[in-house]
Amino acid sequence: MTPTPSPLIYDLPAGVPSVRLTGRFIAPDGTPLTGKLTFAPPSVLTMPEADTIANTVATVEIGEEDLGRFAVNLIATDAPGMSPRGWTYQVTEKLKGAQIRQYHIMLPQVPDGGPVDLADLAPVSPYTGRYLPVVGPTGATGAPGAPGEVKRVELEALEERVAPRPVEWSQTAASPLWTIAHAFPYPPAVRTYDTSGREIGGVVEHASSTTVTVQFAYAETGSAILS
Structure with missing residues (x-):
């Protein structure tokens, strides 16, 4: 019999599309892991069509009784009318005996409304916008300068500044x-x-x-x- 995760799973307000995210964490020998997961959307996420604002992270605790499993309802990342658009969740895994991991996922709506397993999601790059450099025309080549003299002690001091031990x-x-x-x-x-x-x-x-x-x-x- 599959155990049911102990934390409460809340229903999101009407008009807010959600996705049920599930997962399981175990050690290589099959031992269930315990710890905490957080799912962070943008600092302020507004959904005017549902008269709702989300401005904090979702936290899931995995206890010993959960046998490594979790389930949580999260706002779909492609919900219509929300601002910003095209955002991602930052996932942070803090599991006992394992390294802390941080990565981003997209969580679009599922046509049949079924659950999505975290292991099936490929981490993606966070959406933060992109700047395009503006390249100007190349200037004229200047005259070569006179050769200089550098003492060994100066080279060692420069090396220490540029590449400290x-x-x-x-x-x-x-x-x-x-x-x-x-x-x-x-x-x-x-x-x-x-x-x-x-x-x-x-x-x-x-x-x-x-x-x-x-x-x-x-x-x-x-x-x-x-x-």
């Missing part, structure tokens, strides 16, 4: 959020590891020009390599 950082107290200060002249790449040296995944954000944060699904200890 990797830096290791340690997190000794278990925390779901690591805040890392750095002196790189650019946003560095970040790789994170647990105390056994196994690489673990988190959501990396460059909070400022000198600070990086890494968000995990659960409290972690370990180290990070910035490069």
Whole structure:
């Protein structure tokens, strides 16, 4: 017998086309996973034809009793009259024992009204608009400059600014959020590891020009390599 997910599944207001999204998460050995999923539409989604505004994320909790399964009713991404148009859901998976994943999906209406399984949806690029560069005419070639002299110490200093050496950082107290200060002249790449040296995944954000944060699904200890 197929278990029924425990969270309540709400019906959307009349006039708002919806899609029932289902899915199941398991480990490679078949163990059901627990955790949380969020589905984020644009910050403000208006549907004048249904006199409805949506301005927050939908959250689904997967408990042990759900055996890895979930179901949720979501607004269809092609509902008529809504603003903006052509948008996508940002899906965030925070499952115990698994890396955090973020990706985008489109969820158009289903002709027969049946459910759609998350495993059947291919992630898509977020719709954010596109800018077209304007290229002007090529200018005249300037005269060559005189050769200069560069000392070795200057070259080493330039190399350090352009390509700094990797830096290791340690997190000794278990925390779901690591805040890392750095002196790189650019946003560095970040790789994170647990105390056994196994690489673990988190959501990396460059909070400022000198600070990086890494968000995990659960409290972690370990180290990070910035490069």
